[in-house]
Amino acid sequence: MVAALGHLTRVIAGIPVPNTPIVNATISYAQANLPTATYKHVMRSWLNGQAIINKFPSANLANVDQDAHAVAAILHDMGFSNNTQLLSHDKRFEVDGADDTARSFLQREGGKEWSEARQQAVWDGIALHGIPNIALHRDFFVALVAAGSQIDLAGPEGAKLVYGDMITVTREEYDGIQKEFPFSDGDRPFFVEQLVELCRSKPDTTYDNYVGDFGERYVANYSRVGHRAIDFMDYQSSSG
Template sequence: MKKMIAGVEIPDGAMAGAATAQMRATESELMFQHALRVFLFGALTGYRKRLSFDAELLYVAALFHNAGLNAQYRHSPYRFEVDGANAARAFMRQHGAAQSDIHEAWTAIALHTTPGIAEHMSPLVALTRAGVQMDVCGDGYDEFTAQQRDEIMQACPRELDFKKKIIEAYARGMEHRPETTFGTVNADVLDRWDPNYRRLNFCGLVLGSDWPN
């Protein structure tokens, strides 16, 4: 891996190196390269907006943000974001990270799929989501130069049919716990993936509750 990609220096501290090794060993190449791009797009967004953030924390949050989709969590009852956040918390504790940094990274991972909230929180939380949104949905695509995008794609390439493959990765990581998708964008994934999936409806839960009125 190049140390500098699109003007972003890849963190090379002990914790960053350990995170790289762990995620390379547990994630598919598609998801690992996606996580690297999330870091790069998130960091570039931070530079452009002149935000102050810890690059190593952003790197760890980016690498762990989809950890909850991995096979070891196929029987988990929790939202995949929470599993990923918990994995990052355990990892960071092992590496002696400050509790405040652990909490911030946990929050960044837990909220990375939640629209309308993360962008109003700390730079780490906002930039983790921004990186995810850029790489998955193209949010802010034109705010990056063609050269920046090209350099990132050369260093961390998107696989052929990435759009379809990442939707499949999300679906396979959540299909055993459909109830966790209620009220989130994850419901869209299972709605498209599983013909037997039926969304919960908040109004139905209110009207169907045990309260008499």
């Protein structure tokens, strides 16, 4: 359910969210350029993060760039776009998404109020969303984008194991978001296949991160050997 609450706020899945031109354009852009399963995931991720923001004391809300959070959260998986023109052949999927969003979409749709600093914040949020042990130490905005995605995949309880007390999403809020943008039976296998395909098509972008785990399990002849930090150390020793 989407209910209007005036010019600046509306409610999606029980969560009050910003109702601004850039947020609405971001939702439309994601829906047009992402597979359905991925679109539902990013919407759930955004709403999880917004649910956390909504619990901030009112005096602190002025310090939260809610539009920037929406853009970063909703477009954090543009590296899995079904529009191949948005994808590279040699960059990590997170960087594909960050470059398209922060360097192209925002410059096209955002207007002058999107300074270089705001664009960089969005870039960081997208690029680091899959690296929680870095995102947690960047700034709260970046951690929030990562946490929203983690909540969707692991539930509030699972996300707390990584993000601790910043996870304030209730089970009731989580269930309401899941009801509005539900997992289909084939969604999780679809997500796995997206990661496996990266290991097939862009293996050099996967060896040093979690995506490579899927290559080792599911892709014949995939190997990180020769691409690990210890392999480079061995090469240096043998060539020295």
